[in-house]
Amino acid sequence: MNVAVVGTGYVGLVTGTCLAETGNSVTCVDNNPEKLALLQGGGIPIYEPGLDVLVKRNREAGRLTFTGDLAAAVRGAKFIFVAVGTPELPNGDVDLKYVNAVVDGVCAALKELPKGAPGDRIIVLKSTVPPGTNRAVTERVIANGCSHVSVASNPEFLKEGAALEDFMNPDRVVVGVRHELVGEALGELYAPYCTVDRPFLVMAPESAEMTKYAANAVLATKISFINEVANLCDAAGADINAVRKGIGHDQRIGFQFFAPGPGYGGSCFPKDVLGLIAAAQRMGVKLRVCEAVDEANDAQKKVLFGKITKHFGGQLAGKTFAVWGLAFKPKTDDIREAPALTLIDALLAAGAKVKTFDPEAAKNVKAIYGDKLQYAADPLGALDGATALVLVTEWPEFRGPDFVEVKKRLAAPVIFDGRNLYAEQEHHLLEAGFTYYGIGRGKN
Numbered sequence: 443m444n445v446a447v448v449g450t451g452y453v454g455l456v457t458g459t460c461l462a463e464t465g466n467s468v469t470c471v472d473n474n475p476e477k478l479a480l481l482q483g484g485g486i487p488i489y490e491p492g493l494d495v496l497v498k499r500n501r502e503a504g505r506l507t508f509t510g511d512l513a514a515a516v517r518g519a520k521f522i523f524v525a526v527g528t529p530e531l532p533n534g535d536v537d538l539k540y541v542n543a544v545v546d547g548v549c550a551a552l553k554e555l556p557k558g559a560p561g562d563r564i565i566v567l568k569s570t571v572p573p574g575t576n577r578a579v580t581e582r583v584i585a586n587g588c589s590h591v592s593v594a595s596n597p598e599f600l601k602e603g604a605a606l607e608d609f610m611n612p613d614r615v616v617v618g619v620r621h622e623l624v625g626e627a628l629g630e631l632y633a634p635y636c637t638v639d640r641p642f643l644v645m646a647p648e649s650a651e652m653t654k655y656a657a658n659a660v661l662a663t664k665i666s667f668i669n670e671v672a673n674l675c676d677a678a679g680a681d682i683n684a685v686r687k688g689i690g691h692d693q694r695i696g697f698q699f700f701a702p703g704p705g706y707g708g709s710c711f712p713k714d715v716l717g718l719i720a721a722a723q724r725m726g727v728k729l730r731v732c733e734a735v736d737e738a739n740d741a742q743k744k745v746l747f748g749k750i751t752k753h754f755g756g757q758l759a760g761k762t763f764a765v766w767g768l769a770f771k772p773k774t775d776d777i778r779e780a781p782a783l784t785l786i787d788a789l790l791a792a793g794a795k796v797k798t799f800d801p802e803a804a805k806n807v808k809a810i811y812g813d814k815l816q817y818a819a820d821p822l823g824a825l826d827g828a829t830a831l832v833l834v835t836e837w838p839e840f841r842g843p844d845f846v847e848v849k850k851r852l853a854a855p856v857i858f859d860g861r862n863l864y865a866e867q868e869h870h871l872l873e874a875g876f877t878y879y880g881i882g883r884g885k886n
C-alpha cells in the first residue's frame with residue numbers, strides 16, 4: 443500500500459520505517475531542510491535504538507523515501523499520516539497550527555484529483571490531539587473542497603527508547619473512524635502488527651482521541667503518586683523500595699510506572715496532562731486529579747536540588763556537580779522537559795558549576811547551554827574536579843560503576859541518586875565512606 447507520513451520526528455520516522463518494514467511503499471515528508479538533507483543522505487536525525495538499521499534496510503529496498511514535496515508525496519498515497527508536533531500554548535492548550543498547515547497542504551494537493559469512495563483516501567491523525575480535533579479537521583477538509591477525503595484518528599502509544607518494538611508489537615492499535623470502510627482499510631494496513639492479544643480497536647474518533655490522553659494521564663498520575671509517597675517516606679523514615687514491594691505484589695497495583703524519581707519529563711506527559719486539563723476546561727469540566735499530578739511533578743523536579751542544597755548547607759557557589767544523565771529517560775537523546783535541565787538551571791543559578799555526561803543527549807544539551815556546562819566524554823570523566831555525583835537518568839551504563847574510582851575522583855564522596863539505582867547497594871556505599879541520598883529512602 444502507498445503511504446505518506448508527514449513529519450519525520452520520533453513518531454513519524456518510526457511510523458514510516460515500520461510501515462515500510464512490512465512491505466508498504468512509504469514516502470516521509472518533512473519541511474525542515476536540515477533534517478531532510480540528513481535523511482536523504484542516509485543519516486538519522488534522532489537516536490532511537492535499532493532505527494538506523496531499519497531505515498537503511500528499507501531505503502535500500504526502495505520502500506522508504508524522503509522528500510520535502512508534500513503534494514507529490516500525498517497524490518499517490520492511500521494513507522496520509524500526520525505526525526507533526528502539537529506543542530503546548532502558554533495557556534496549556536494544544537497548538538494545532540502544524541496539524542492544520544499539513545491538512546491544508548494535503549487538501550490543496552488532493553482537491554483536483556478524481557474523487558473516490560470513503561476509505562480510498564485517508565488522512566490519519568497520529569499526532570496527539572485533543573478530543574474534538576478529528577471533528578474540526580473533518581470540517582476543515584470539507585471546507586477545503588475535499589469531502590471525498592476521510593479523516594481517521596490513530597493515536598500513537600510508542601515509548602521513546604523502545605519505539606520500534608512498541609510499533610512492531612503494540613499492546614493495541616487504536617483507530618477512531620466515522621465510516622466502517624475507513625476502519626477496514628486501516629485494519630488491513632495494521633494487520634501485520636496485530637494479533638488476538640494485540641488487538642486492533644475501532645472506535646469513534648472522540649474516543650480514540652480521549653484514549654491517548656487518558657493513557658498518558660494515568661501513567662503520569664502513577665508517577666506523581668509514587669513520587670509523593672516517596673517524599674513522605676523521606677519524612678517518615680520509611681523506605682520506598684520496601685513499600686513498593688509491599689504494594690506492587692498486590693495484583694491490583696503492580697510495579698510498572700510506579701518507581702519514584704526526579705519527576706517525569708519528555709515531550710508527552712507534561713504537555714498532554716496540561717492539554718487534557720485545558721480541553722476539559724473548554725468543556726466545563728474540572729480535572730482535579732490531573733491538576734494535582736502536574737503540580738506534584740513541578741515540585742518533584744526540585745527535590746534533588748533540595749537534597750543537594752540541604753546537604754551543603756546552601757553553600758553551592760563555586761562547587762562543581764557531576765550530572766549523570768541528561769535525556770528525560772534512558773535510550774533516547776530527547777531532552778524536552780527533562781528533569782536534568784531543571785536541576786542544572788537551579789545549580790547554575792546557585793553559582794555552582796556543572797559537569798555532565800550522557801551517552802546520547804549531550805549534543806542536544808550543548809545546543810542550548812553551550813559552554814555554560816562542561817561535557818565529559820565518559821561517566822568517570824565527569825567526576826574529575828566534581829564535589830558530588832548526581833544521577834538523574836538511569837542509563838544502563840550507570841548501573842555498576844567502579845565505586846573505588848568514583849570515590850577517588852570526587853572531592854566529597856556524596857551521591858544523590860535520583861533513580862534509586864544504587865539503593866540496594868546503599869550499605870556497601872556507606873561502608874565505603876560515601877554519603878548516599880536516594881528518593882524516598884528515609885532521609886531528606
Ligand code: NAD
Nearest residue numbers: 449450451452453472473474525526527528540569570598
Ligand atoms: P517531533 O518534534 O520530533 O517531530 C515533528 C516533525 O514534524 C519535525 O521533524 C518537524 O520538522 C515536522 N513538521 C512540522 N511541521 C511540518 C510540516 N508542515 N510539514 C512537514 N513536516 C513538518 O515530534 P514527535 O515527538 O515525533 O511528536 C509528534 C506527535 O506525536 C506529537 O503530537 C506528540 O505529542 C505525539 N507523540 C509523541 C510521542 C513521543 O514519544 N515522542 C509518542 C506518542 C505521541
